[in-house]
Amino acid sequence: xxxxxxxxxxxxxxxxxxxxxxxxxxxxxxxxxxxxxxxxxxxxxxxxxxxxxxxxxxxxxxxxxxxxxxxxxxxxxxxxxxxxxxxxxxxxxxxxxxxxxxxxxxxxxxxxxxxxxxxxxxxxxxxxxxxxxxxxxxxxxxxxxxxxxxxxxxxxxxxxxxxxxxxxxxxxxxxxxxxxxxxxxxxxxxxxxxxxxxxxxxxxxxxxxxxxxxxxxxxxxx
Amino acid sequence: xxxxxxxxxxxxxxxxxxxxxxxxxxxxxxxxxxxxxxxxxxxxxxxxxxxxxxxxxxxxxxxxxxxxxxxxxxxxxxxxxxxxxxxxxxxxxxxxxxxxxxxxxxxxxxxxxxxxxxxxxxxxxxxxxxxxxxxxxxxxxxxxxxxxxxxxxxxxxxxxxxxxxxxxxxxxxxxxxxxxxxxxxxxxxxxxxxxxxxxxxxxxxxxxxxxxxxxxxxxxxxxxxxxxxxxxxxxxxxxxxxxxxxxxxxxxxxxxxxxxxxxxxxxxxxxxxxxxxxxxxxxxxxxxxxxxxxxxxxxxxxxxxxxxxxxxxxxxxxxxxxxxxxxxxxxxxxxxxxxxxxxxxxxxxxxxxxxxxxxxxxxxxxxxxxxxxxxxxxxxxxxxxxxxxxxxxxxxxxxxxxxxxxxxxxxxxxxxxxxxxxxxxxxxxxxxxxxxxxxxxxxxxxxxxxxxxxxxxxxxxxxxxxxxxxxxxxxxxxxxxxxxxxxxxxxxxxxxxxxxxxxxxxxxxxxxxxxxxxxxxxxxxxxxxxxxxxxxxxxxxxxxxxxxxxxxxxxxxxxxxxxxxxxxxxxxxxxxxxxxxxxxxxxxxxxxxxxxxxxxxxxxxxxxxxxxxxxxxxxxxxx
Numbered sequence: 142x143x144x145x146x147x148x149x150x151x152x153x154x155x156x157x158x159x160x161x162x163x164x165x166x167x168x169x170x171x172x173x174x175x176x177x178x179x180x181x182x183x184x185x186x187x188x189x190x191x192x193x194x195x196x197x198x199x200x201x202x203x204x205x206x207x208x209x210x211x212x213x214x215x216x217x218x219x220x221x222x223x224x225x226x227x228x229x230x231x232x233x234x235x236x237x238x239x240x241x242x243x244x245x246x247x248x249x250x251x252x253x254x255x256x257x258x259x260x261x262x263x264x265x266x267x268x269x270x271x272x273x274x275x276x277x278x279x280x281x282x283x284x285x286x287x288x289x290x291x292x293x294x295x296x297x298x299x300x301x302x303x304x305x306x307x308x309x310x311x312x313x314x315x316x317x318x319x320x321x322x323x324x325x326x327x328x329x330x331x332x333x334x335x336x337x338x339x340x341x342x343x344x345x346x347x348x349x350x351x352x353x354x355x356x357x358x359x360x361x362x363x
Numbered sequence: 364x365x366x367x368x369x370x371x372x373x374x375x376x377x378x379x380x381x382x383x384x385x386x387x388x389x390x391x392x393x394x395x396x397x398x399x400x401x402x403x404x405x406x407x408x409x410x411x412x413x414x415x416x417x418x419x420x421x422x423x424x425x426x427x428x429x430x431x432x433x434x435x436x437x438x439x440x441x442x443x444x445x446x447x448x449x450x451x452x453x454x455x456x457x458x459x460x461x462x463x464x465x466x467x468x469x470x471x472x473x474x475x476x477x478x479x480x481x482x483x484x485x486x487x488x489x490x491x492x493x494x495x496x497x498x499x500x501x502x503x504x505x506x507x508x509x510x511x512x513x514x515x516x517x518x519x520x521x522x523x524x525x526x527x528x529x530x531x532x533x534x535x536x537x538x539x540x541x542x543x544x545x546x547x548x549x550x551x552x553x554x555x556x557x558x559x560x561x562x563x564x565x566x567x568x569x570x571x572x573x574x575x576x577x578x579x580x581x582x583x584x585x586x587x588x589x590x591x592x593x594x595x596x597x598x599x600x601x602x603x604x605x606x607x608x609x610x611x612x613x614x615x616x617x618x619x620x621x622x623x624x625x626x627x628x629x630x631x632x633x634x635x636x637x638x639x640x641x642x643x644x645x646x647x648x649x650x651x652x653x654x655x656x657x658x659x660x661x662x663x664x665x666x667x668x669x670x671x672x673x674x675x676x677x678x679x680x681x682x683x684x685x686x687x688x689x690x691x692x693x694x695x696x697x698x699x700x701x702x703x704x705x706x707x708x709x710x711x712x713x714x715x716x717x718x719x720x721x722x723x724x725x726x727x728x729x730x731x732x733x734x735x736x737x738x739x740x741x742x743x744x745x746x747x748x749x750x751x752x753x754x755x756x757x758x759x760x761x762x763x764x765x766x767x768x769x770x771x772x773x774x775x776x777x778x779x780x781x782x783x784x785x786x787x788x789x790x791x792x793x794x795x796x797x798x799x800x801x802x803x804x805x806x807x808x809x810x811x812x813x814x815x816x817x818x819x820x821x822x823x824x825x826x827x828x829x830x831x832x833x834x835x836x837x838x839x840x841x842x843x844x845x846x847x848x849x850x851x852x853x854x855x856x857x858x859x860x861x862x863x864x865x866x867x868x869x870x871x872x873x874x875x876x877x878x879x880x881x882x883x884x885x886x887x888x889x890x891x892x893x894x895x896x897x898x899x900x901x902x903x904x905x906x907x908x909x910x911x912x913x914x915x916x917x918x919x920x921x922x923x924x925x926x927x928x929x930x931x932x933x934x935x936x937x938x939x940x941x942x943x944x945x946x947x948x949x950x951x952x953x954x955x956x957x958x959x960x961x962x963x964x965x966x967x968x969x970x971x972x973x974x975x976x977x978x979x980x981x982x983x984x985x986x
Binding site: 169171172173174219220221222223270272273274283284287288291292295296298299302303306307310 | 487490491493494504508509510511548549552555556558559562563567694695698699700701702803804805
């Protein structure tokens with residue numbers, strides 16, 4: 142009698158969880174791709190954890206707070222590590238609608254991923270598309286910052302070049318007028334002296350009389 | 364040695380002395396920087412690959428020897444001898460040929476518009492390379508965040524970043540769209556950098572050129588070393604350099620080799636004339652011409668080795684990813700354990716599965732993965748830089764560093780070419796004295812850069828890329844060929860071969876050998892004429908069309924081929940003719956001025972003999 146009941150229960154369960162059954166989802170894990178050497182083996186304990194995570198996700202849905210681990214059925218586990226699962230209602234006769242399971246999984250995908258050290262690419266729920274992470278948008282895009290730096294440097298350099306050009310030109314304009322003043326002074330001196338034109342020996346202002354012996358030349362050099 | 368008369372003192376600037384290069388190295392680096400540009404990186408490797416690898420070097424070297432170096436020597440010689448920019452040089456050679464100089468100036472202006480836009484694009488990519496992960500590494504999610512943006516999903520993340528997030532391109536050239544502000548500010552920054560470097564002419568350019576001309580070589584070496592250490596690099600090099608001699612029977616190869624050498628040396632811009640005019644007259648321009656041309660070609664070869672090794676890595680990478688995707692499909696379908704099929708086992712396993720489960724295998728999206736197919740996928744121009752290289756860089760460890768190096772190199776390459784192009788516009792304007800003497804040079808340079816920037820804003824529209832291709836294909840190519848032809852013919856037949864050889868003997872200390880005389884007189888003009896005619900035929904062989912990026916196209920991501928509308932075709936014709944129109948217009952204007960002067964003289968002195976007319980040229984008029 143007990144055996145009959147057991148067979149009946151497993152038969153019903155088997156009917157509920159079948160590849161391609163109504164409200165069933167296929168899951169695929171790529172543990173070795175994600176973790177390489179640190180990959181763990183997929184055994185019944187991992188399956189238990191999976192059932193727990195799915196039950197946890199369902200419990201967050203309003204009206205489904207009573208979902209237990211035993212309500213989640215797994216079947217067709219392959220070496221790929223892929224399997225099918227369904228979530229049944231407390232009576233264990235019907236499966237919960239796919240839409241509810243879908244939204245529950247989607248909202249908690251991150252927690253489920255973390256429980257298995259996987260990500261959206263390595264833990265796939267076929268037919269449940271995951272919400273993608275929002276793009277990391279800093280308040281000011283990085284390129285604008287770099288642009289601002291470069292542009293400021295360029296503007297400062299241009300300003301410096303223009304200013305130095307103006308300053309150079311002003312200096313060049315001042316030099317001929319200074320030379321002209323010195324020439325005028327010398328010419329005046331020529332006319333003031335005796336009337337005999339003497340060549341201005343030093344244009345830099347001041348007037349050295351080379352006929353006068355300097356200290357160094359008093360003694361004849363050896 | 365025949366003594367030619369000293370250069371005319373009137374040829375040098377009255378009053379201010381003509382600026383001089385600080386040393387020979389600056390002059391050589393400026394010419395090299397002007398010649399070595401983006402084309403060396405993204406045009407030559409593509410041609411090498413398309414036209415039978417190593418075999419392409421044969422027509423390339425022949426074109427260099429018979430066309431490139433002779434014309435280049437002519438440009439340097441006339442600039443150095445006559446000590447003026449292109450307008451002044453051609454007015455000195457013959458007043459009727461002043462149109463050639465004006466054409467060069469107009470052409471350089473048009474080219475600088477679109478060339479600096481490309482530099483602005485490079486700058487945009489450079490600015491975006493300072494982050495990890497790089498913005499073109501993944502598609503942005505769509506509004507619901509359930510998947511990626513459809514356009515990106517259909518093409519690729521790099522294509523999406525280029526066509527949508529950079530250009531924001533429209534599907535049709537008629538649809539101009541709006542100005543993209545980020546491109547506009549990048550364009551402003553590019554022109555600001557160009558202005559900063561040419562602000563006082565060669566005084567400032569000469570200092571910056573040490574960096575902008577030498578930095579690309581440093582980066583190329585780094586990429587070469589890195590490229591050769593990447594897996595698959597040797598496969599790329601072997602495949603792409605293996606000569607295929609049969610391709611030489613195709614006349615297109617010869618045409619493309621000749622055009623490539625011509626555009627690569629940046630001939631007929633007037634930039635080399637401008638640079639040479641700042642030289643001292645007694646300078647060996649013959650040696651300079653040979654050295655610079657050889658350095659340019661060597662750079663092309665060096666760059667193609669670096670590019671091919673990186674592309675070989677990319678092809679191997681893509682091939683392995685293709686295999687991996689197929690293997691994953693098989694594993695997922697048949698629920699084999701992970702990583703149970705290696706890449707080497709794949710063909711055998713596929714055959715076995717095809718025999719046992721043909722129906723299941725048939726419905727899988729398996730692609731044929733052939734390494735040669737990936738190696739064959741080539742691109743030239745912006746496609747190479749902004750799509751293929753950006754994707755390759757993603758797979759290299761430390762991607763942002765490589766991206767910064769690569770786009771920094773492209774930026775400096777483009778910049779050094781811009782110096783020559785802008786100098787080709789500014790030097791003639793300074794010589795002609797467009798602005799009064801009391802206006803400082805900085806103001807003239809600033810005005811030129813501002814006008815160029817404002818004119819180039821049309822390329823920041825959404826359809827800007829289409830217009831840029833038009834400028835590149837129509838404004839640049841045909842006009843350069845025509846002007847170069849007129850240059851050679853003008854110098855050899857109008858200025859006079861004997862006079863030219865005497866000038867060169869005076870400048871360099873030896874007369875040009877028969878090789879030079881033969882190429883100038885016969886070979887180069889003939890070659891240019893042939894190229895020009897062939898170019899025209901090929902350009903107008905089929906109706907003018909362009910390839911548009913249309914997400915709604917059935918065969919997306921292939922680009923949709925569309926015909927140019929009528930008004931655009933008119934613009935193409937205008938661009939092809941405008942610079943060269945200066946030649947007949949200027950000649951006509953000169954003719955009319957002389958006639959008017961003769962009439963005026965005759966009216967003032969009605970009794971004098973007509974032979975005392977100042978115009979000693981034989982008059983074709985019946986009078």
